[in-house]
Amino acid sequence: MENLVEERLHALTLLQVLGSKLDEIIRLRGSLPEEVGDLEDDLEGLETRKSRIEDEIKHLKDEITARKNKIVEFQGLIKKYEEQQNNVKNNREFEALRKEIEYSNLEILTSEKKIEQFQKQISDKEELLAQTTVQVDDKRKELDDKRQELDVIIKETHEEEKRLHSEIERFSGKVEPRYLQGYVKIRNNMRNGLAVVSLDRNACGGCFSIIPPQLHIELKQRRKLIQCENCGRILVDETFFERAKSEMEAAIGA
Ligand SMILES: [Zn+2]
Numbered sequence: 001m002e003n004l005v006e007e008r009l010h011a012l013t014l015l016q017v018l019g020s021k022l023d024e025i026i027r028l029r030g031s032l033p034e035e036v037g038d039l040e041d042d043l044e045g046l047e048t049r050k051s052r053i054e055d056e057i058k059h060l061k062d063e064i065t066a067r068k069n070k071i072v073e074f075q076g077l078i079k080k081y082e083e084q085q086n087n088v089k090n091n092r093e094f095e096a097l098r099k100e101i102e103y104s105n106l107e108i109l110t111s112e113k114k115i116e117q118f119q120k121q122i123s124d125k126e127e128l129l130a131q132t133t134v135q136v137d138d139k140r141k142e143l144d145d146k147r148q149e150l151d152v153i154i155k156e157t158h159e160e161e162k163r164l165h166s167e168i169e170r171f172s173g174k175v176e177p178r179y180l181q182g183y184v185k186i187r188n189n190m191r192n193g194l195a196v197v198s199l200d201r202n203a204c205g206g207c208f209s210i211i212p213p214q215l216h217i218e219l220k221q222r223r224k225l226i227q228c229e230n231c232g233r234i235l236v237d238e239t240f241f242e243r244a245k246s247e248m249e250a251a252i253g254a
């Protein structure tokens with residue numbers, strides 16, 4: 001017949017085994033979720049740049065259209081002035097029209113120069129746009145690949161993860177809150193996520209500091225919860241792990 005301490009230690013060991021399995025799954029995903037996030041940010045930045053260049057090109061094209069309209073307008077005026085020149089009454093009128101024609105020609109020339117400048121700017125921007133489009137496509141491809149990679153891993157481990165979570169929840173309910181909180185606190189504090197460990201020869205399986213012989217005896221007796229004096233981890237006899245592991249395998253089919 002198990003005593004209460006033994007039951008508690010068993011539940012804590014089982015929680016540890018389940019928790020470590022969950023850690024392993026998450027480790028398998030590695031930095032993929034983070035990489036996906038970074039790629040999403042990069043892609044968004046590139047797409048913003050691309051649409052800004054497109055806007056700039058559109059704006060320049062509008063400017064060219066406006067300039068072309070202006071040229072047509074002045075060409076019309078010149079034609080009108082030239083006709084008027086044929087019907088002038090005096091030299092002064094002729095001269096005034098000549099000045100108008102000269103002014104209109106200058107306006108046309110200015111617009112032609114502007115159009116040339118705008119066209120040059122457009123061709124520069126189109127080159128930049130082509131480069132950016134390639135970058136966007138490459139980045140999107142990279143992101144799709146990474147997402148797929150992550151999806152596969154998540155899908156593969158999804159069922160197992162779900163079962164682990166539900167088992168963890170089930171066994172958490174079997175440990176008194178005081179001990180459960182203690183366990184969670186230690187586990188969260190440890191880089192390797194180990195709160196319950198067995199002995200590794202004569203040392204703590206977590207921090208490898210030597211455990212005094214007296215505690216070895218107490219561990220075997222299973223009468224109280226023993227913590228490593230150095231790291232605070234809960235120490236249990238190896239048999240707890242053997243039992244917990246086989247129970248976990250039975251529960252989640254891992
Ligand atoms: Zn220790």
